[in-house]
Structures are given as C-alpha cells and as structure tokens.
Amino acid sequence: MNCGQVVWEAVTMISASDFQLHFDRFQQLITAESKGHPFIDFAEGKIAAWEGxxxxxxxxxxxxxxxxxxxxxxxxxxxxxxxxxxxxxxxxxxxxxxxxxxxxxxxxxxxxxxxxxxxxxxxxxxxxxxxxxxxxxxxxxxxxxxxxxxxxxxxxxxxxxxxxxxxxxxxxxRFMPIQPTGFDRAFAAMNLEFATRQQCSWENYKAFNEILLQLVPLIEEACQSAFNRDPLSARKRDPLAEMLGG
Incomplete structure (x- = not known):
C-alpha cells in the first residue's frame, strides 16, 4: 500500500463525530489561551495572531x-x-x-x-x-x-x-508550508496513520495537502456546531456591544 492510499483511507475514516472530540479539546485550549474567547475562524482571535x-x-x-x-x-x-x-x-x-x-x-x-x-x-x-x-x-x-x-x-x-x-x-x-514534527504530532493525536518526518517526496506532500483539504469541512462543521450550542459566546464580538454590556 503506498502513502497516498494510506492517507486517503485514514482521512475518510474520520467521522464528523470523531473529529468533534478532537475539536472540543482544541476549543478548550484556545478558549483558555484567549481568556474566554472561543475559536470562530482563522481570521480572528488567538489563531489569527499565530497564523495570520x-x-x-x-x-x-x-x-x-x-x-x-x-x-x-x-x-x-x-x-x-x-x-x-x-x-x-x-x-x-x-x-x-x-x-x-x-x-x-x-x-x-x-x-x-x-x-x-x-x-x-x-x-x-x-x-x-x-x-x-x-x-x-x-x-x-x-x-x-x-x-x-x-x-x-x-x-x-x-x-x-x-x-x-x-x-x-x-x-x-493548493500547497501549505510544513514543519514535520509538529504536524506529525497533530496527525497522531487524531489517530491518522500518516507521517511527514523524513518522508520528503511528492507523493507524501500531495497526501499531506489532501489531508488538510479533507479537514476543512470538518472544521467548518465543528465551528457551526459550537455556534449553535452557544451563539452568544461564539458570535463575533462587537466592541460597541461589549462596551454597552452586550
């Protein structure tokens, strides 16, 4: 079985419910780091500061x-x-x-x-x-x-x-930067049988980017689920509303 096959099977085995468990743990960490502000998207908050x-x-x-x-x-x-x-x-x-x-x-x-x-x-x-x-x-x-x-x-x-x-x-x-050690830890945490360390090849890199693309709709669904559970805390914050106690 080649690397691409391993990745495809591993990614398609991640259900939305299984991913939600990992996302909830991630959300707890981000909320704690952000003094109560949950993750909404990549354009704001702690993630934006790290990745923007x-x-x-x-x-x-x-x-x-x-x-x-x-x-x-x-x-x-x-x-x-x-x-x-x-x-x-x-x-x-x-x-x-x-x-x-x-x-x-x-x-x-x-x-x-x-x-x-x-x-x-x-x-x-x-x-x-x-x-x-x-x-x-x-x-x-x-x-x-x-x-x-x-x-x-x-x-x-x-x-x-x-x-x-x-x-x-x-x-x-289509192409993302990579730091093999960090990404491999993240993949292992999600039980993905995929590694990038000492695996620099076109097939591995294609598979890596495919994994990230496969995760996008799962992240979007998890964010929407968080919003539905608690729309007040998950909504984008309005500075004026905060000043007025909204």
Whole structure:
C-alpha cells in the first residue's frame, strides 16, 4: 500500500463525530489561551495572531522573488537563485515580519540551514544552472510539479520545509508550508496513520495537502456546531456591544 492510499483511507475514516472530540479539546485550549474567547475562524482571535502572518509573509516573499524579472536567458546566471534566497531570508524587524517557515538563519552552523545548497550554488556553476532551471520551471514553466519537486528535493538534501515553502509561494490555495514534527504530532493525536518526518517526496506532500483539504469541512462543521450550542459566546464580538454590556 503506498502513502497516498494510506492517507486517503485514514482521512475518510474520520467521522464528523470523531473529529468533534478532537475539536472540543482544541476549543478548550484556545478558549483558555484567549481568556474566554472561543475559536470562530482563522481570521480572528488567538489563531489569527499565530497564523495570520503567513499571507503577509508570502506577499513579501513574492515581492522579493520578482518573477516579472525572470527569463530563460537568465538561467545559469544565478539571478534566479538569488531571488529565491531573498524570498527565504526575510527578517523585517520594523514590520515585525520574520520567515520562520524555513530554518534559514545561521544559528547552528551553515550545514544546518535548510537553504544551504542555494547559498553554495552562488559559487558552483553546475548547481547554479540546475537550480535556476528548476525554479524557472516551478514558477513559470510547464513541467509536471511532481517532477520538479523530486529534482529539487534531490538537489537540496530533501529539506521538506524548504520545498514546501517554495510550493506555498507558488499557490497557497493548493500547497501549505510544513514543519514535520509538529504536524506529525497533530496527525497522531487524531489517530491518522500518516507521517511527514523524513518522508520528503511528492507523493507524501500531495497526501499531506489532501489531508488538510479533507479537514476543512470538518472544521467548518465543528465551528457551526459550537455556534449553535452557544451563539452568544461564539458570535463575533462587537466592541460597541461589549462596551454597552452586550
């Protein structure tokens, strides 16, 4: 049985009632962290504070990626690789914006940086041309996404967070960032027989994104159920109503 089959069977085995048990535990944690404010959606509250920076980060990264400046003629020059590096190394203290989706800072030595190979490509002609080509194909070309993923994974030492981040920049509606250890804990808590740690492959990444898509309607249903049980506490808060005691 391949990874995709395992994931599909595991996800479809999660019923709304089973998921509700996990969601209720999550809701209790969020409500406690938020001083009584329950989770309503991803656009407000504690979750928004934790996760809301990602679209902003992506926009900043796309600006640094500068796809409009790319052309096939620049492949091999290293310009494309440099744009990719710039889109990863984001730390804007004034805007309180830091890319923590990829381990790029040189805190524990160059060898431990997720994008180490990109940095080394600046002085390696063959690697520079190979990465320039793959990045061009990923964002502007017409090669199969899976083939590009596998070649990038091979060249970069299968740094899963790095590859997922690059795909997240391409299309945030289809591709999500990944931190294997954290997600694997969440999947285990839901009794999903699926792991991402040391499993960097196109099939695994496709399955990972499929799981997240499968969970969306379950989350929506659980939120609606919470609202129906207690519409007053679950409704979006109106500051004026709160001032008036509403």
């Amino acid at each position: 920076y990602k679209p902003t980060l992506r926009n900043a990264a796309l600006g640094k990626l500068s796809l409009d400046a790319w052309s096939r003629e620049t492949i091999g020059s290293g310009a494309i690789v440099q744009h990719a590096i710039d889109s990863i190394e984001i730390q804007d203290n004034k805007a309180n914006l830091v890319n923590n989706l990829v381990f790029w800072q040189n805190r524990f030595g160059h060898a431990n940086r997720d994008h180490r190979v990109l940095l080394e490509a600046r002085t390696n002609r063959g690697l520079k041309e190979a990465l320039d080509t793959l990045f061009y194909e990923l964002y502007l070309g017409d090669r199969a996404e899976g083939a590009v993923f596998e070649e990038l994974a091979e060249l970069t030492g299968r740094k899963y967070p790095l590859i997922a981040y690059l795909y997240f920049l391409k299309d945030m509606n």
